[in-house]
Amino acid sequence: MSANSTLRAHYPWTKTPLVASAPMLNIATAPLSISVSEAGGLGFLAGGYDVSGLESKLEQAVQLIKQSTFRTRQVYASTGILPIGVGFLNWGADLTKSIAAIEKYRPCAVLFFGPNSIPDDLPWAEQVRAVTHGKTKIWVQVGTVAEAVAVAEALDPDVLVVQGSDAGGHGLARSASIITLVPEVKDALARRNVKAGIPLLAAGGIVDGRGMAASLALGASGAVMGTRFLASSEAAIASGYQAEVPRASDGGISTVRSTVYDRVRGILSWPARYDGRGIINRSYIDAVNGGMSDEENRALYQEELKKGDAGWGPNARLTTYAGTGVGLVDKKLPAAEVVANVIQEAKDTLQGLRI
Ligand SMILES: Cc1cc2nc3c(=O)[nH]c(=O)nc-3n(C[C@H](O)[C@H](O)[C@H](O)COP(=O)(O)O)c2cc1C
Known part of the structure; x- marks a missing residue:
């Protein structure tokens, strides 16, 4: 079976090419993930590293699906499989609680990201498969060729999400862009004859149909998008944060990869190989250009929180x-429009190529 046929067989409501929304921590809640799936994409709910609230988020998703007028409702009614995925940050998420939630709610996929080391998430893959009889598919987000090969060999994943250095939020500090990473991963798997036909989804810098078309040309079957969905109507995000996405342009200089953005929030448990890409602001400038201590920066962060939406911005x-x-995102849109636009624009772009 081709990678596209595999995706259509596992997620029958989805369109080609596959648009998946990323399980963005605190932001990708049930309304966003359900809207993406209803539009023919695959929405991921954020499970994160603290899964104590996961069952109530999944319960909300079930209620939304039951009221839905889209095909996703029939899929759920006839299969009992939730047409959304759940993303886990494996360095912190509790395995037992997560498995209990997966067994009860049966999402169509889980996305593993950020284990302390690669084989760490093997028990996750084994237990998810055991409690859902293989119905919940295993997606793993990787950021290097070596990680892709190690995951393919150890976990027998159903999908690899190949995350490049342009990605928003956390990713490997040492990383390549998808332009080299996706084809090199594909070649490496083929050369080793391990999971050679596995669907690859590109992640990092894809915000429109042109990026999607490029991902397909590189050998991916679709894309996982985060940044574009930050500026969606359904994102659970502060207005001050959301307004920054269409404001910022020229993402190579308006955003930066750093650990500062976690340190000022007191989030210190990510494995050392990760940092996070965010829009440059005072926390970063004071730390990197001004040599401000983490202690002072954290105290100022706490003060800034009291400002609400005014706490976001280049001088906040x-x-x-x-x-x-970010520079390609100019306005907030309903998630369904994002999905439809990306698919249509990708098709138009590919058809318009005359070489
Ligand atoms: C605000 C934000 C939060 C994120 N949180 C998570 C997360 O909790 N789990 C995860 O697997 N990926 C997370 N990601 C990374 C995405 O999975 C994905 O790799 C990334 O968004 C793709 O790049 P893009 O933002 O350029 O579309 C996050 C991304 C952003 C922008």
Whole structure:
């Protein structure tokens, strides 16, 4: 079976090419993920590293699906499989609680990201498969060729999400862009004859149909998009944060990869190989150009929180994770429009190529 046929067989409501929305921590809640799936994409709910609220988020998703007028409702009614995925940050998420939630709610996919080391998430893959009889598919987000090969060999994943350095939020500090990473991953798997036909989804810098078309040309079957969905109507995001995405342009200089944005929030448990890409603000400038201590920066961050929406902006301090694609996002849109636009524009772009 081709990678596209595999995706259509596993997620029958989805359109080609596949648009998946990223499980953005605190932002990708049930309304966003359900809207993306209803539009023919695959929405991921953020499970994150603290899964104590996961069951109530999944319960909300079930209620939304039951009221839905889209095909996703029939899929759920006839299969009992939730037409959304759940993303986990494996360095912190509790395995037992997560498995209990997956067994009860049966999402169509889980997305693993950020294990302390690669084989760490093997028990996750085994237990998810065991409690859902293989119905919940295993997606793993990787950021290097070596990670892709190691995951393919150890976990027998169903999908690899190949995350490049343009991605918003966390990713590997040492990383390549998808332009080299996707084809090199594909070649490496083919050479080793391990999971050679596995669907690859590109992640990092894709915010429109042109990026999607490029991803397909590189060998991916679709894309996982985060930054574009920050500026969607359904994102659970502060207005001050959301307004920064269409404001910022020229993402290579308006965003930066750094650990500062976690340090000022006191989030210190990410494995050392990760940092995060966010829009440059005072926290970063004071730390990197001004040599401000983490202690002082954290205290100022706490003060900034009291300002609410005014706490976000280039001269403010609150963390604004977003990718280099910010310059291509000019307005907030309903998630369904994002999905439809990306698919249509990708098709038009590919048809318009005359070489
Ligand atoms: C604000 C934000 C939060 C994110 N949180 C998560 C997360 O909790 N889990 C995860 O697997 N990926 C997370 N990501 C990364 C995405 O999975 C994905 O790799 C990235 O958004 C793709 O790049 P793009 O932002 O350029 O579309 C996050 C991304 C952003 C922008």
